[in-house]
Amino acid sequence: MIRFRSPASLALAAACLAVVVPVPASAAGPGTIHVDCAATAPGDGSAARPVTSLDAVNATRLRPGQLVLFRRGSRCTGTLAPTGEGRPGAPIQIGAYGPGARPVIDAAGRPDAVLLRNTQWIELRDLEITNAAAPGSNRRGVHVQLENYGQGHHYVLQNLNVHDIWGDDTKSTSGSDGILFSVVGDERASSFDDVRVVGNRVAGVNRGGIRLVVSQWEQRAQVGSTAPYTKPWTPNTHIVVSDIGGDGIVILTARDAVVEGNHIAGFQRRSAGYNAGLWPWNSDGTAFRHNEVSGGTTTRDGMAFDVDQGTDGTTFEYNYSHDNAGGFLLLCNAAGRVANAVIRYNISQNDSYRGVEMCSGGLESAHVYNNTIYVGDRRSMTVINENTTAPHNVRFDNNIVVKAGAGTAAMRLQPGTAVRPTHNILYGVTGAGDNPGGSTADPLLDTPGSATGISDLDGYHVRTGSPALDAGTIIPGNGGRDIFGQPVPANRPPTIGAAERPAAD
Numbered sequence: 001m002i003r004f005r006s007p008a009s010l011a012l013a014a015a016c017l018a019v020v021v022p023v024p025a026s027a028a029g030p031g032t033i034h035v036d037c038a039a040t041a042p043g044d045g046s047a048a049r050p051v052t053s054l055d056a057v058n059a060t061r062l063r064p065g066q067l068v069l070f071r072r073g074s075r076c077t078g079t080l081a082p083t084g085e086g087r088p089g090a091p092i093q094i095g096a097y098g099p100g101a102r103p104v105i106d107a108a109g110r111p112d113a114v115l116l117r118n119t120q121w122i123e124l125r126d127l128e129i130t131n132a133a134a135p136g137s138n139r140r141g142v143h144v145q146l147e148n149y150g151q152g153h154h155y156v157l158q159n160l161n162v163h164d165i166w167g168d169d170t171k172s173t174s175g176s177d178g179i180l181f182s183v184v185g186d187e188r189a190s191s192f193d194d195v196r197v198v199g200n201r202v203a204g205v206n207r208g209g210i211r212l213v214v215s216q217w218e219q220r221a222q223v224g225s226t227a228p229y230t231k232p233w234t235p236n237t238h239i240v241v242s243d244i245g246g247d248g249i250v251i252l253t254a255r256d257a258v259v260e261g262n263h264i265a266g267f268q269r270r271s272a273g274y275n276a277g278l279w280p281w282n283s284d285g286t287a288f289r290h291n292e293v294s295g296g297t298t299t300r301d302g303m304a305f306d307v308d309q310g311t312d313g314t315t316f317e318y319n320y321s322h323d324n325a326g327g328f329l330l331l332c333n334a335a336g337r338v339a340n341a342v343i344r345y346n347i348s349q350n351d352s353y354r355g356v357e358m359c360s361g362g363l364e365s366a367h368v369y370n371n372t373i374y375v376g377d378r379r380s381m382t383v384i385n386e387n388t389t390a391p392h393n394v395r396f397d398n399n400i401v402v403k404a405g406a407g408t409a410a411m412r413l414q415p416g417t418a419v420r421p422t423h424n425i426l427y428g429v430t431g432a433g434d435n436p437g438g439s440t441a442d443p444l445l446d447t448p449g450s451a452t453g454i455s456d457l458d459g460y461h462v463r464t465g466s467p468a469l470d471a472g473t474i475i476p477g478n479g480g481r482d483i484f485g486q487p488v489p490a491n492r493p494p495t496i497g498a499a500e501r502p503a504a505d
């Protein structure tokens with residue numbers, strides 16, 4: 001299972017995952033390599049006589065349990081590309097020692113600042129990583145790669161500041177990303193197991209923030225591949241990513257991911273391609289929960305969330321999106337499969353352009369229910385943009401949509417629409433068509449438009465007397481709670497929208 005967790009929920013995972021802790025300077029012992037690229041004379045790697053270059057580290061084959069510690073306040077130029085492997089209970093650990101700011105690894109325009117290739121049981125912490133020289137060339141901040149390796153185990157990236165990775169506009173196994181996990185090779189299927197990307201900051205990146213796992217071993221019918229499959233789908237497992245502030249997270253070639261507690265602030269700012277804030281591709285069972293996504297800046301996608309091609313069982317729940325130029329949600333298939341998608345109990349504030357949009361291909365099944373969408377003054381949105389005639393089974397139930405102030409909110413539905421809206425409150429929305437069990441009355445949201453973050457959504461409770469109260473249609477398997485953690489009934493009509501009860505309750 002792949003998990004993206006917030007710091008608050010790490011304690012809940014302690015029963016099944018080892019606790020990830022920083023490496024203290026006092027842990028240094030025999031065999032520890034100290035590195036100070038500002039020192040004047042190369043030494044033997046002891047604290048008194050540190051080595052002075054990345055080349056010295058790269059030339060040493062590291063042993064299980066060995067530490068490589070960079071002096072805080074120092075700066076090394078080039079690529080850190082260690083060799084060697086750890087083992088269970090004795091990982092290789094790369095970190096920092098001494099007082100001051102994080103040590104800096106500056107790739108100075110090289111393809112990678114840190115390259116962890118064909119290794120396992122390795123942990124990287126407490127570094128600042130940058131790669132700003134020669135902007136526009138292909139590069140990464142941290143690149144973890146397996147080639148004809150088989151399954152690699154235990155990778156920790158923690159407390160890294162990855163910034164100014166000014167690469168090109170490519171996304172691939174060698175694309176430009178702040179953090180990239182990739183699998184290549186023609187001879188042996190490879191995959192990652194037990195990856196933890198925890199407490200990092202990723203900012204100022206062309207093209208992607210965090211992309212994992214881009215794999216050449218991805219072929220299956222669900223993503224549009226044609227048999228015979230020469231590199232069959234080999235999913236990556238047991239990945240934890242939490243507390244990320246940056247440009248966007250993409251999950252690829254994975255099974256049963258949980259993406260939780262991340263803050264994406266500003267994406268799709270410079271790319272000429274199509275990018276969304278959070279999305280899976282060629283992955284099954286991915287759940288995105290308790291994330292905040294904002295600042296998508298174009299309508300080339302540019303929406304917060306995307307259920308993309310080759311996916312089955314994707315869930316977006318309890319998330320907050322706001323101020324995205326491309327909108328709230330994309331359901332996107334071309335020649336593969338999108339099935340059993342669920343989008344529920346999310347809040348959208350002042351997203352523009354589209355609420356729910358579909359790509360050209362068919363959609364086997366998607367259910368959008370109990371979301372609250374607020375389109376404020378001088379914002380416009382096509383709430384449902386049904387821009388495909390391919391067969392698609394999309395339900396739209398129990399949602400609140402409110403348009404306030406200048407601008408418009410409208411539906412763009414195909415004749416004989418495949419989208420079946422029921423029990424929605426569509427206040428200020430035009431072109432809604434049939435909406436059995438629904439209403440166009442004011443839902444009496446408490447203070448819509450007032451949210452300042454995912455922990456400040458109380459304005460989206462409905463007030464006592466709201467027409468939304470207990471007026472929805474019963475939906476089996478509704479998740480059992482709303483965005484505020486309040487219980488949602490299973491055997492009687494729920495309240496319409498993302499909040500089950502008024503704030504006073």
